[in-house]
Amino acid sequence: MAQVLEFKLPDLGEGLTEAEIVRWLVEVGDVVAVDQPVVEVETAKAMVEVPCPYGGVVTARFGEEGTELPVGAPLLTVAVGAAPSPGGTAAGGAQEAAAVTATDAGESPRADTGPAQAEGSGNVLVGYGTGAAPARRRRVRPTAPAGASAHTSVGSDAAATAPPPAPGAANGHRGDGPVPVISPLVRRLARENGLDLRELTGSGPDGLILRADVEYALRAAAAQGRPATATQPRPEAVPAPSAPAPLPASAAPGETRIPLKGVRGAVADKLSRSRREIPDATCWVDADATELMRARAAMNASGGPKISLLALLARICTAALARFPELNSTVDTAAREVVRLDRVHLGFAAQTGRGLVVPVVRDAHTRDAESLTAEFARLTEAAHAGALTPAELTGGTFTLNNYGVFGVDGSTPIINHPEAAMLGVGRIVPKPWVHEGELAVRQVVQLSLTFDHRVCDGGTAGGFLRYVADCVEQPAVLLRTV
Structure with a gap:
């Protein structure tokens, strides 16, 4: 029988007491190996990829991207001690993995998905030079063990079964798959300026969207005197609020407040x-x-x-x-x-x-x-x-x-x-x-x-x-x- 173990944010040294989640490297239902990095966090010193000491199936994640967690707070839970089933999950994580699979099929959204996660956004990674290849490679999630279903890892089944891009995709529309972006900072920059990344054509390798592409689109929109948003945010990615969010009590019109963190x-x-x-x-x-x-x-x-x-x-x-x-x-x-x-x-x-x-x-x-x-x-x-x-x-x-x-x-x-x-x-x-x-x-x-x-x-x-x-x-x- 599988045992569900909780992995907490470890002591990162140098007297650090908290860290901010920048990017999750795994999804609920993914199979992870021992010492595989599962989340990228930013401390007051540097970016750190945190490895998980357990091997098994991820059954839960705690914290949205952009959330600050203290050392010792739960990061995720992993079902260990059971062989993967034909469905691609350990016994203890079967229900969670099934829920994720249903989400990929379009049945219902994940309960823990907020706007930042739906867009795959991060928070504060440094941008790269114009036209340069990314200095840090995208992490590829591990392949499921032999006999496991393609539904073991979120996104892997979508990549395997997704139809080829439509002819119009090269002109901006990318369909429903994830948008290839060089860093979470690019996603944040686009999100804060209301820019739909699916309307851009990346100038990087394989259509990778660079920071320069986003900045060029924003300058072009400003020059034409229109909002940067090329299309309205997709409803499944950003739930429409019932009413405009009020300004913070301490903020005055025309002010922009940037947290010192x-x-x-x-x-x-x-x-x-x-x-x-x-x-x-x-x-x-x-x-x-x-x-x-x-x-x-x-x-x-x-x-x-x-x-x-x-x-x-x-x-x-x-x-x-x-x-x-x-x-x-x-x-x-x-x-x-x-x-x-x-x-x-x-x-x-x-x-x-x-x-x-x-x-x-x-x-x-x-x-x-x-x-x-x-x-x-x-x-x-x-x-x-x-x-x-x-x-x-x-x-x-x-x-x-x-x-x-x-x-x-x-x-x-x-x-x-x-x-x-x-x-x-x-x-x-x-x-x-x-x-x-x-x-x-x-x-x-x-x-x-x-x-x-x-x-x-x-x-x-x-x-x-x-x-x-x-x-x-x-x-x-x-x-x-x-």
Whole structure:
């Protein structure tokens, strides 16, 4: 006889106490294997796929996509301990699977299906670049064991028996099947703007709808002065309310209220805490980066992996921190002690579709320029794919912020709590500069250092920044520490 086991949201580490359901990877009636990911959740640190420790048939799910659950709350139940029946389900999950099969046949909707689930929408996955292939593949549900019916997995029977698309499908109408979309963010963007995804033709592989496709449709609708909705929402997907939903009591006409939750909420909390606790100060200096740019060009012309400018700046940072270790520290407010750290875990600011994140390069002081370049590239790709782990987003001891990529010269950033300092780098642009006693056009960059005044005074901070500027102006200075 099958035993129904309840799987609860596990402790995800890093002191996290809750998570938001972004996307269900299984449906009621699906057969799952041990350690198969069943749901994708977003914590205050990162996206996480949660694997189920049981193998069997999913008999129930708890929580809509977009719902926040505390650690320990039920996620789903699984019927285990029985062989799949000819109908494709274990004995304990036969009724639930039958209900799902009936739904696919069009008999009745599932009881737990809300608007978000009916549309297959998620909540806050990062978008991808225009025309790019998806960085994360769609998960294919496992095939049922031998002898199991095609009705074991929701959607698998529909895919197997669905008729070929009508001739008009290529022009927008897609029928009743799921719409292929690159990420849940695209579904949310379309849903919030009243855009029917079935009216779009995707520009991605196999007609995959990209974020750029949705944004183009919204711009086209705005240019024509009409609503973005090409057709009314399908009644089976979005039940029509009996009356317009009233505005929240705190919202005024013309306002849009965006909840501070997930990564955005975590960033807000951290920045607020930094501003409350850290008495920060900023100093800055202009530096002639002409020789640094020439050195990088020479490195890349010699063959081998290309060296990024960020990697060279990181190498300069680690050399400067070796001379001024006060800035590689944190403050224990409870003990009223400055804690100096002997390892440099270098964070770097990365802007993504989900907001600002700070991936961390572990033991940056032990890496050369090639290794730093490779690690920056790996972490940046993971950040844009929403695939950074909590461990890759925590534990930094010093942050490098290259805000020059936004086309600005200077900034006074908020320190990444609980670190003690952040180096900011502006854009490198040609400017008039006195070089060897004569006016010349040189590649100039503004460097800024925001530091915790509790860990050091201005003399130490100024010495650190001046050493960084000297290395930028004369990269050969780094040879002393190679």
